Amino acid sequence: MARITAGVGSSHVPLLGVAVDQGKSNDDYFGPIFAGYEWTRQWEKEQKPDVIILVYNDHASAFDMKIVPTFAIGCGESYKPADEGWGPRQVPDVEGHPDLAWHIAQSLILDEFDMTIINEMDVDHGLTVPLSMMFGQPEAWPAKIIPLAVNVVTYPVPSGNRCWALGEAIKRAVESFPEDLNVQIWGTGGMSHQLQGKRAGLLNREWDNKFLDMLIGDTDAARWIPHIEYLRETGSEGIEMVMWLIMRGALGEKTRLLHRHYHIPCSNTAIGHIVLEPVEEETVPA
Amino acid sequence: MARITAGVGSSHVPLLGVAVDQGKSNDDYFGPIFAGYEWTRQWEKEQKPDVIILVYNDHASAFDMKIVPTFAIGCGESYKPADEGWGPRQVPDVEGHPDLAWHIAQSLILDEFDMTIINEMDVDHGLTVPLSMMFGQPEAWPAKIIPLAVNVVTYPVPSGNRCWALGEAIKRAVESFPEDLNVQIWGTGGMSHQLQGKRAGLLNREWDNKFLDMLIGDTDAARWIPHIEYLRETGSEGIEMVMWLIMRGALGEKTRLLHRHYHIPCSNTAIGHIVLEPVEEETVPA
Amino acid sequence: MTIDKGAPAKAPLNIHEYLAEFDDIPGTRVYTAARARKGYHINQFAMSLMKAENRARFKADERAYLDEWKISEEAKQALLARDYNALLDMGGNVYFLSKLFSSDGLPFAEAVSTMTDMTWPEYRQMMLDGGRSPEGNRSIKENLAAAAARAQETGKDN
Amino acid sequence: MTIDKGAPAKAPLNIHEYLAEFDDIPGTRVYTAARARKGYHINQFAMSLMKAENRARFKADERAYLDEWKISEEAKQALLARDYNALLDMGGNVYFLSKLFSSDGLPFAEAVSTMTDMTWPEYRQMMLDGGRSPEGNRSIKENLAAAAARAQETGKDN
Ligand SMILES: [Fe+3]
Numbered sequence: 059m060a061r062i063t064a065g066v067g068s069s070h071v072p073l074l075g076v077a078v079d080q081g082k083s084n085d086d087y088f089g090p091i092f093a094g095y096e097w098t099r100q101w102e103k104e105q106k107p108d109v110i111i112l113v114y115n116d117h118a119s120a121f122d123m124k125i126v127p128t129f130a131i132g133c134g135e136s137y138k139p140a141d142e143g144w145g146p147r148q149v150p151d152v153e154g155h156p157d158l159a160w161h162i163a164q165s166l167i168l169d170e171f172d173m174t175i176i177n178e179m180d181v182d183h184g185l186t187v188p189l190s191m192m193f194g195q196p197e198a199w200p201a202k203i204i205p206l207a208v209n210v211v212t213y214p215v216p217s218g219n220r221c222w223a224l225g226e227a228i229k230r231a232v233e234s235f236p237e238d239l240n241v242q243i244w245g246t247g248g249m250s251h252q253l254q255g256k257r258a259g260l261l262n263r264e265w266d267n268k269f270l271d272m273l274i275g276d277t278d279a280a281r282w283i284p285h286i287e288y289l290r291e292t293g294s295e296g297i298e299m300v301m302w303l304i305m306r307g308a309l310g311e312k313t314r315l316l317h318r319h320y321h322i323p324c325s326n327t328a329i330g331h332i333v334l335e336p337v338e339e340e341t342v343p344a
Numbered sequence: 345m346a347r348i349t350a351g352v353g354s355s356h357v358p359l360l361g362v363a364v365d366q367g368k369s370n371d372d373y374f375g376p377i378f379a380g381y382e383w384t385r386q387w388e389k390e391q392k393p394d395v396i397i398l399v400y401n402d403h404a405s406a407f408d409m410k411i412v413p414t415f416a417i418g419c420g421e422s423y424k425p426a427d428e429g430w431g432p433r434q435v436p437d438v439e440g441h442p443d444l445a446w447h448i449a450q451s452l453i454l455d456e457f458d459m460t461i462i463n464e465m466d467v468d469h470g471l472t473v474p475l476s477m478m479f480g481q482p483e484a485w486p487a488k489i490i491p492l493a494v495n496v497v498t499y500p501v502p503s504g505n506r507c508w509a510l511g512e513a514i515k516r517a518v519e520s521f522p523e524d525l526n527v528q529i530w531g532t533g534g535m536s537h538q539l540q541g542k543r544a545g546l547l548n549r550e551w552d553n554k555f556l557d558m559l560i561g562d563t564d565a566a567r568w569i570p571h572i573e574y575l576r577e578t579g580s581e582g583i584e585m586v587m588w589l590i591m592r593g594a595l596g597e598k599t600r601l602l603h604r605h606y607h608i609p610c611s612n613t614a615i616g617h618i619v620l621e622p623v624e625e626e627t628v629p630a
Numbered sequence: 631m632t633i634d635k636g637a638p639a640k641a642p643l644n645i646h647e648y649l650a651e652f653d654d655i656p657g658t659r660v661y662t663a664a665r666a667r668k669g670y671h672i673n674q675f676a677m678s679l680m681k682a683e684n685r686a687r688f689k690a691d692e693r694a695y696l697d698e699w700k701i702s703e704e705a706k707q708a709l710l711a712r713d714y715n716a717l718l719d720m721g722g723n724v725y726f727l728s729k730l731f732s733s734d735g736l737p738f739a740e741a742v743s744t745m746t747d748m749t750w751p752e753y754r755q756m757m758l759d760g761g762r763s764p765e766g767n768r769s770i771k772e773n774l775a776a777a778a779a780r781a782q783e784t785g786k787d788n
Numbered sequence: 789m790t791i792d793k794g795a796p797a798k799a800p801l802n803i804h805e806y807l808a809e810f811d812d813i814p815g816t817r818v819y820t821a822a823r824a825r826k827g828y829h830i831n832q833f834a835m836s837l838m839k840a841e842n843r844a845r846f847k848a849d850e851r852a853y854l855d856e857w858k859i860s861e862e863a864k865q866a867l868l869a870r871d872y873n874a875l876l877d878m879g880g881n882v883y884f885l886s887k888l889f890s891s892d893g894l895p896f897a898e899a900v901s902t903m904t905d906m907t908w909p910e911y912r913q914m915m916l917d918g919g920r921s922p923e924g925n926r927s928i929k930e931n932l933a934a935a936a937a938r939a940q941e942t943g944k945d946n
Pocket residue numbers: 070115117184247248298
């Protein structure tokens with residue numbers, strides 16, 4: 059049986075990709091950011107996940123205004139890095155896991171989530187930057203990836219509750235896949251940032267850290283945070299944090315903290331990073 | 345306030361479009377089919393709906409296998425008839441109602457339906473044939489149309505319960521739109537038909553009529569019919585009837601029958617057609 | 631006919647059970663993920679015929695047009711032969727494949743009839759007579775059980 | 789800061805209330821349906837710059853390239869001037885518009901700084917110093933109420 063063994067949260071700022079690609083990750087500006095990912099890189103080498111369900115948002119790259127899916131799951135064989143205006147990132151193609159992806163997609167639809175199935179698309183920095191942060195610059199990414207793209211651009215984006223519930227359903231789906239697979243789920247985006255207007259540059263260290271606190275243990279308070287609170291407290295693009303709730307929901311009732319990192323600033327953004335593992339209660343088989 | 349004043353169910357067999365477009369709707373074969381729509385044509389002339397929420401499925405026309413949305417709502421200004429292999433139907437373009445469509449889309453997402461928003465697409469016989477059946481051959485369609493495309497091609501398609509619940513949410517959304525609009529909702533597709541394999545040509549008069557019965561009055565039994573039952577009893581393409589449940593769900597707890605018609609065969613398909621109106625209970629304002 | 635059984639089936643079905651039931655329907659291929667994946671390029675090819683310029687190119691040289699697609703030789707032969715049952719077995723779906731028979735100018739019913747064991751006039755007559763009955767067409771298992779029961783009955787009679 | 793209030797907000801919000809709250813955030817345009825509709829072609833234009841050949845054509849003659857799009861003269865002027873605040877007012881969204889400043893070779897933070905009342909070095913320094921504080925940046929109404937209270941306070945003192 060496949061199982062979700064860990065959840066990872068991480069910002070996915072495009073500049074981090076630039077830093078990796080241009081070999082700047084040890085300089086004065088980036089050094090402290092990347093230092094906070096060192097633990098995770100080592101840990102990932104030991105964990106060797108087979109598949110990562112990578113929750114991210116498409117930043118108007120694969121989807122233009124012609125079609126805006128709320129939840130889109132990538133069931134394809136592979137995905138190329140998108141050209142976001144300065145040419146595609148020179149990173150490996152992303153290999154999918156169509157068997158598990160289709161299984162999850164089918165299970166979610168049966169479970170009354172109104173998924174959009176994607177077979178071909180390019181993936182932007184929202185997906186490739188977390189891979190670079192966690193895996194560096196390998197010849198090929200060391201795990202298969204199931205992209206799960208969430209609309210956090212056009213309002214309303216899905217509620218925190220809906221995202222958390224989707225995570226719960228993903229957990230059920232993974233656990234009903236017969237093959238023995240070590241599956242991680244990553245929630246990316248955030249933390250506080252605002253990329254537009256006179257309020258641009260807003261950061262909120264205190265709120266971000268309370269949010270990280272809420273992902274640990276058995277509270278589900280974070281699923282009830284209304285959108286307006288993200289907007290007021292964490293800037294207009296802080297709403298990306300709803301995607302972390304999908305990750306958290308997929309870890310079950312209780313989590314244990316393995317690693318945590320927070321740094322201000324990176325470009326316009328507060329960098330947050332967390333590694334969690336599910337704490338399974340002893341259950342009597344049904 | 346906008347309100348849903350009626351629901352219409354109808355098959356959307358492509359051959360009916362051919363019959364209209366080639367002026368054959370009075371011949372021996374088509375005459376009895378079209379006769380059953382006469383009542384509705386007169387009634388629509390009196391009703392003059394402002395907007396029709398037209399639930400249909402795209403038959404691999406706007407959406408190929410690259411992207412398969414479960415529920416897609418058209419928020420665009422207008423839509424052209426699709427070229428399904430023999431050139432586009434020579435019928436008027438379909439004018440949208442972006443104000444109401446976006447309002448419904450936003451409300452549904454807030455209500456935790458994971459909608460895909462569509463701004464540009466062509467519409468196939470699933471949408472244009474019911475317009476021809478209800479309105480004949482006008483210079484321009486006499487109502488604005490909000491296309492609601494449901495995946496009934498790639499399995500799993502949405503459950504009957506989810507479709508019915510979507511209808512209920514559409515009712516709430518329409519009733520929270522401030523403008524005074526007469527809105528109808530149409531559910532199209534079906535009834536029994538199988539377009540593939542050795543079992544092709546299956547029709548089930550008895551089951552289809554029980555299904556029609558279940559749309560009338562205050563029963564919600566139809567929302568619980570499992571997919572396998574549609575497949576066994578009504579042929580592989582009979583599953584299109586789940587779309588009628590969205591229409592039924594949007595009419596509220598109770599309906600009254602205004603018109604009903606059933607005819608076998610049209611091409612490979614059983615033609616079913618029903619007109620319903622919601623029976624509102626007297627409610628004390630909250 | 632289970633339509634009027636009252637109990638709501640609210641518990642979420644397991645996807646494996648859900649899919650397994652589909653294999654029990656006689657003469658029917660339900661377009662599941664497995665089929666969608668297998669027939670991906672067949673179906674994408676068929677949809678390409680929605681453009682007049684592609685239809686023209688296809689008609690001018692069917693084989694050359696097919697060679698542009700990631701399709702097996704077997705599938706290309708089935709497409710050239712318009713062998714729709716073979717194409718269903720290879721993951722084709724009729725809503726996609728309809729673009730091919732529409733390009734050929736074939737009516738839906740006539741194209742569909744080629745998948746049955748009837749001629750087009752026979753199929754057409756069956757439809758005029760009320761269509762194919764669901765009796766004996768609902769379940770492979772039920773049909774086998776019924777056949778076994780009949781065989782036993784016959785055995786007893788002997 | 790309402791993050792730790794316990795009560796789950798389970799009742800579905802009305803969309804009008806939901807959207808109305810967005811207008812209360814200082815210096816922020818939330819990308820609602822209204823903005824998405826207004827800025828549709830501005831945003832679609834920006835996305836077209838994801839193709840190298842389109843970038844080349846745009847750079848060769850910006851005006852000519854813009855004239856291929858259903859965009860108002862005002863929006864064209866704002867695009868030519870890289871006036872991102874004006875573009876936000878016209879329904880532009882930064883995730884789309886980023887394709888324009890990326891084509892220009894401008895880093896995200898520098899492009900974003902042009903929307904504030906700071907120079908790029910000032911903005912950069914603000915970020916290094918911990919970013920813009922949420923204090924006084926949460927709510928237009930709260931800010932007005934606070935200003936009114938201060939004014940009254942000042943009045944009393946006199
Ligand atoms: Fe992002």
